[in-house]
Amino acid sequence: MNMRKIRVGITGYGTIGRRVADAVARQPDMELVGIAKVRPDYKARLIAERGYPLYGADEESLAALRAAGLPARGVVADLVAGCDVVVDTLPPKQASRLLPIYQASEARVIFQGGEPAGIAEVSFNAQSNYEAAVGRRTVRVVSCNTTGLCRALGTIDRAFGVEKARVVLARKATDPDDPDTGPVDAVVLDPAPAQLPSHHGRSVATVLPHLKVISMAAKVPTTHAHFHSLLITVKDRNVTAGAVVRAFEEATRVVLLDSREGFRSTAQVFDYARELGRSRSDLYELAVWRDSVTVVDDEVYFFMAVHQEAIVIPENVDAIRAVTGTMDRDESIRLTNRTLGILK
Amino acid sequence: MNMRKIRVGITGYGTIGRRVADAVARQPDMELVGIAKVRPDYKARLIAERGYPLYGADEESLAALRAAGLPARGVVADLVAGCDVVVDTLPPKQASRLLPIYQASEARVIFQGGEPAGIAEVSFNAQSNYEAAVGRRTVRVVSCNTTGLCRALGTIDRAFGVEKARVVLARKATDPDDPDTGPVDAVVLDPAPAQLPSHHGRSVATVLPHLKVISMAAKVPTTHAHFHSLLITVKDRNVTAGAVVRAFEEATRVVLLDSREGFRSTAQVFDYARELGRSRSDLYELAVWRDSVTVVDDEVYFFMAVHQEAIVIPENVDAIRAVTGTMDRDESIRLTNRTLGILK
Amino acid sequence: MNMRKIRVGITGYGTIGRRVADAVARQPDMELVGIAKVRPDYKARLIAERGYPLYGADEESLAALRAAGLPARGVVADLVAGCDVVVDTLPPKQASRLLPIYQASEARVIFQGGEPAGIAEVSFNAQSNYEAAVGRRTVRVVSCNTTGLCRALGTIDRAFGVEKARVVLARKATDPDDPDTGPVDAVVLDPAPAQLPSHHGRSVATVLPHLKVISMAAKVPTTHAHFHSLLITVKDRNVTAGAVVRAFEEATRVVLLDSREGFRSTAQVFDYARELGRSRSDLYELAVWRDSVTVVDDEVYFFMAVHQEAIVIPENVDAIRAVTGTMDRDESIRLTNRTLGILK
Amino acid sequence: MNMRKIRVGITGYGTIGRRVADAVARQPDMELVGIAKVRPDYKARLIAERGYPLYGADEESLAALRAAGLPARGVVADLVAGCDVVVDTLPPKQASRLLPIYQASEARVIFQGGEPAGIAEVSFNAQSNYEAAVGRRTVRVVSCNTTGLCRALGTIDRAFGVEKARVVLARKATDPDDPDTGPVDAVVLDPAPAQLPSHHGRSVATVLPHLKVISMAAKVPTTHAHFHSLLITVKDRNVTAGAVVRAFEEATRVVLLDSREGFRSTAQVFDYARELGRSRSDLYELAVWRDSVTVVDDEVYFFMAVHQEAIVIPENVDAIRAVTGTMDRDESIRLTNRTLGILK
Ligand SMILES: NC(=O)c1ccc[n+]([C@@H]2O[C@H](COP(=O)([O-])OP(=O)(O)OC[C@H]3O[C@@H](n4cnc5c(N)ncnc54)[C@H](O)[C@@H]3O)[C@@H](O)[C@H]2O)c1
Ligand SMILES: NC(=O)c1ccc[n+]([C@@H]2O[C@H](COP(=O)([O-])OP(=O)(O)OC[C@H]3O[C@@H](n4cnc5c(N)ncnc54)[C@H](O)[C@@H]3O)[C@@H](O)[C@H]2O)c1
Numbered sequence A, B, C, D: 001m002n003m004r005k006i007r008v009g010i011t012g013y014g015t016i017g018r019r020v021a022d023a024v025a026r027q028p029d030m031e032l033v034g035i036a037k038v039r040p041d042y043k044a045r046l047i048a049e050r051g052y053p054l055y056g057a058d059e060e061s062l063a064a065l066r067a068a069g070l071p072a073r074g075v076v077a078d079l080v081a082g083c084d085v086v087v088d089t090l091p092p093k094q095a096s097r098l099l100p101i102y103q104a105s106e107a108r109v110i111f112q113g114g115e116p117a118g119i120a121e122v123s124f125n126a127q128s129n130y131e132a133a134v135g136r137r138t139v140r141v142v143s144c145n146t147t148g149l150c151r152a153l154g155t156i157d158r159a160f161g162v163e164k165a166r167v168v169l170a171r172k173a174t175d176p177d178d179p180d181t182g183p184v185d186a187v188v189l190d191p192a193p194a195q196l197p198s199h200h201g202r203s204v205a206t207v208l209p210h211l212k213v214i215s216m217a218a219k220v221p222t223t224h225a226h227f228h229s230l231l232i233t234v235k236d237r238n239v240t241a242g243a244v245v246r247a248f249e250e251a252t253r254v255v256l257l258d259s260r261e262g263f264r265s266t267a268q269v270f271d272y273a274r275e276l277g278r279s280r281s282d283l284y285e286l287a288v289w290r291d292s293v294t295v296v297d298d299e300v301y302f303f304m305a306v307h308q309e310a311i312v313i314p315e316n317v318d319a320i321r322a323v324t325g326t327m328d329r330d331e332s333i334r335l336t337n338r339t340l341g342i343l344k
């Protein structure tokens, strides 16, 4: 480990920003130098209460934060100036608004999956292509669904060879802290108007370009996880359900849950995350239903759940190390896992 | 058409029973001779208000109905004695309780999809195997999901040959009049504990035995429709999306909806059914998203919605005619469609 | 009845516009001269299929409708020119955009409850103040919640004198055809930020100014009805639950439902509306839970449900007659009730 | 503090049992001697992983737990034999099944609010009547809703005198880990059939007998909190909103949240609990919307949220101390608050 800590700033403090902030604060090799916030809401107050340095998104935000009695230190440009790495966690397709500021600085930038792939040099998933991100100026951590798919399909591909993967996503409608977005009682094409195959298959290819993945997606009225149904044709005709389970058991950041033990739904997956005592009851691991794993002929079937709020958090931590070139993949994954309480 | 009307009785007056009752009452060749009901609730009162003859499920029910001032005429055995055909619409796996009564009578019996296939001589879908039911003593109209799949896969198979069909079902959690069953905010394995492939593929095979169908299912918090994602490998390598759409356009009891015209979710499908002015805002047709139909290589993809409450109603009407042998398939389908307001 | 039919045009064809259109089309003394629509979606197509004359919201809409092959006849100004009465059903707070067009015409205009009270000369509820609207140029039919409260509180007030009414509203989150608005799993202050008492009490006062009504509101994840809890201090100390029920039995457009008969929730209220065979499964009546009516000391308590999509429809029909002065209150209410299938 | 730790056992390990277990384990003056469990599900496995001693509900459960490889030590009777205090957390109205075992032992027993008041000598809320429980053999911690109401109404009563309180409850449908219970899209009378006033007012009176409380309740499709609308007539005619807020600020286990700071719904209340870093993201405090507090004439209005899973946990801890007589009220509340992270 190098002597000086990596100085990390975060723009945006919503679902992802808050989690990256706390994860960074737990890393022995990182220093959280500040967070940029738009409004003086309760989240801004919590930044201050936690002792994290607070910045305004712009002059107007800065004034509003200060007017609310919050100790804001400057604006985004001031924050970025003091960073080795900035983690951009703005809402989807908004990062471009801060690009000039990022580009005027020396900081390396980590973007999130809501941005177009073209925004960064590399689309990133720690297990799949950590090395490709080493030393880069810009990296994009792929979305929650894509991260889950990279973990699952990467594991299957390494063990059995993926001939063709098909995935149907029942997407959470929104995050649990959002009371505005629906639906209340409907399944919604995603995207709407219809587009088949959906972008998720192509998103996996930004990380694992050789994989053939067909995806279909719809939104359902839930808040706690995406739910994926996988149907994968593999190359290894000797594949068995037991061998698939073993491959997942050996994979990092994958947890196997058994519906016979009570994991009958995403409700119990969320309950399990609460029991684990994690920060915010987050489940960083991809959850695969162990007893759903089934093989018929040369096809592998299973269900899995992606805790959308949490799954990309360890990836962001690893991405920070990758761009700074301070640690190799396995060392970073191990350290991230240990600090976040991820078992394997 | 034969001179005497087919005398039809119905046991159970829940989601399906009520609809079959009204559908039978609209048929020129049928007479609704009565409905058996357990409790003197508002549904029982509506039977009386509509002038349908009311019977008790047993002596206790008969007494309760009468105590509530409802004009109940007798018990199930009395009802069955006056029927050519009884349509059993008891809750799933309950029909066996009335089997002795049915067997002691001359009546032919139509069962619903919640019963095991073995309860009847034939599992039935009008378009797929009407002829197999002609003259039978017992027939089982397959479930809502299976009916939808028979319509969709039968159409694709006849036009292009189905090599292998894969379907992922996002099942409605419950019917709109049920305030007890959840989930509220979860996706639930169906069945739970997990069973992959789910029974739906095998259910299709009870009607279309040569089809290879793999299915996976989960329940989502909605009430208005099942939502299916289809991924079908076809034999005809020259298949195109346009040709698939045309095949559906020619199929009976299938409606094509375009998400660009506003059909972005099952919410608008339900809205459409209300606009059509149908009894109870029911959509008897399978709804296929026209602009979701996509072909990549030899695989056909599309989304479809199954209005669980309504889709089996025309099938029940046809099944009544099939068992009595009073009409051939095309004649029955045409008459059913016309009386229920189904366009094609 | 006068010889010439009242020529009615409708701007907006969403939840309310579609229902007013069909209701107008059923009135023997009215002629539906056209509907103005923005987009060529499935609702526009249904206008054409129903044979209702179609107009564009503006030139752009007109072009879009025609480009989609729909037989649009002109723009809003053309429609308004041919009307005795225009029913504006634009989204909340949007009607002002069409005010110049309305004002340049001779037509009388009916606005909906989403507009500010100041937009019209009179805020209207047929049972409460029909006469105040007679001959007016502009009238505003109050919102669904206010209509329900006017029916309930007006009835109680006439029978027992309302000293002070308190109402807590659990508002539906959105209409059933809207898959975008939430919440999914939350109760939301309405309005948010908080405002107590909520506007509903004051809205009742626009129709029944002498009533003292305190209201509190929150949104819940449902689509089929608003649910109100009433706590009313009455002047008549001899009030009994039986007398309250009788007052409701005599009131028009109020239906009494008994939870012991199965009406345990708004789910069964919706189910009941479907059973009644009404257009779109609408319940025009206020639904009061008969067996919830309770009196303790001088306070009356009960639950009621307001089918938000439907309750204002008969009011709009009556408002049309009121402004044209073609019928008196009781005659209009009777005719509206009969044509819409309202029992009393 | 006395020398020997209080030996505490817990029967039931669902929503409440798990939380009481962890809370007890955090108390310096208590020892968790074991937990009785029915089934070898993931919760049982977590007991073992946490190192808590595990017992079977009965011989059958014991065998099942052991068959699953879990280190179960005995049955309920064995557990109870080693306890000073047993906390019964069985499902509502089930505790009576274990009464013979409890009565055959020396242990004092804490029951939960789902049991009838008559099961225990005292119904308990720490702030309201700690002293009444001191030295008792049996105590019942009142339900989540009643606990919330005792905190709120007790505070208002002590500060201003409650003349009459009216409360309307929008109850969560079920706990977040339950995927079976609905409704999906309805508001459900609670109880159904209707019963007005609901039992909640009477439940408050088991703790604060002099308070006059009228309550009405319905269930809504949410999982994260009960939502209460309060309308309270107070004796002190000089009451102001500011004074009410100050009274809440001084009360223990009440947190004030401002909707202008982003707390627009129960979704953000839950989010806040996650941010606080509490075990399981629990909010032990009653949450009162600060800016909803409004006074009109002699009535006080406000909204509040009750985190059903968490609010009774500190009360159980205090109840354990009360029955053993080892600490006085203020000392116990302070210690409980400190160990659970409750700020005031
Ligand atoms: N929410 C998820 O489940 C999830 C999962 C994986 C990836 N992502 C991706 O992460 C990114 C962030 O998503 P999120 O869910 O955290 O969004 P969010 O809306 O919860 O948070 C974004 C925050 O950024 C703030 N913001 C906007 N403009 C800003 C500016 N100029 N300066 C500083 N802050 C600004 C907003 O006020 C908001 O609080 C998106 O690309 C998204 O696609 C989200
Ligand atoms: N609900 C659907 O969406 C749906 C769709 C397709 C097929 N089905 C199948 O249709 C059948 C009926 O389902 P449903 O949804 O209408 O059930 P339901 O629960 O709505 O109605 C069944 C009714 O039967 C009554 N009943 C029970 N025992 C009786 C007896 N001995 N005599 C008379 N009545 C009795 C019940 O009281 C109930 O009202 C099941 O096999 C189901 O699987 C249901």
Ligand SMILES: NC(=O)c1ccc[n+]([C@@H]2O[C@H](COP(=O)([O-])OP(=O)(O)OC[C@H]3O[C@@H](n4cnc5c(N)ncnc54)[C@H](O)[C@@H]3O)[C@@H](O)[C@H]2O)c1
Binding pocket: C011, C012, C013, C014, C015, C016, C017, C036, C037, C038, C039, C056, C057, C076, C089, C090, C091, C092, C093, C094, C097, C098, C112, C113, C114, C115, C142, C143, C144, C175, C308, C309, C312
């Ligand atoms: N939805 C309800 O439950 C309900 C109940 C009672 C009263 N209201 C009130 O009725 C009014 C209409 O509400 P809604 O729910 O029907 O809204 P809606 O959004 O369902 O429909 C409004 C329609 O007006 C159209 N529109 C917008 N601008 C237009 C223009 N310039 N010309 C023509 N059409 C235009 C929109 O495209 C939309 O289709 C509002 O004032 C609302 O507050 C609604």
Ligand SMILES: NC(=O)c1ccc[n+]([C@@H]2O[C@H](COP(=O)([O-])OP(=O)(O)OC[C@H]3O[C@@H](n4cnc5c(N)ncnc54)[C@H](O)[C@@H]3O)[C@@H](O)[C@H]2O)c1
Binding pocket: D011, D012, D013, D014, D015, D016, D017, D036, D037, D038, D039, D056, D057, D076, D089, D090, D091, D092, D093, D094, D097, D098, D112, D113, D114, D115, D142, D143, D144, D175, D308, D309, D312
């Ligand atoms: N859930 C809430 O929000 C809440 C809030 C306040 C009070 N309460 C009350 O707390 C009590 C427990 O409720 P809960 O929600 O925790 O219930 P729960 O159903 O979540 O848990 C109860 C557990 O007890 C177990 N059990 C049943 N019989 C048993 C036996 N003989 N021995 C050992 N364990 C047995 C069950 O298997 C279950 O796991 C009830 O009285 C309830 O009314 C619940």
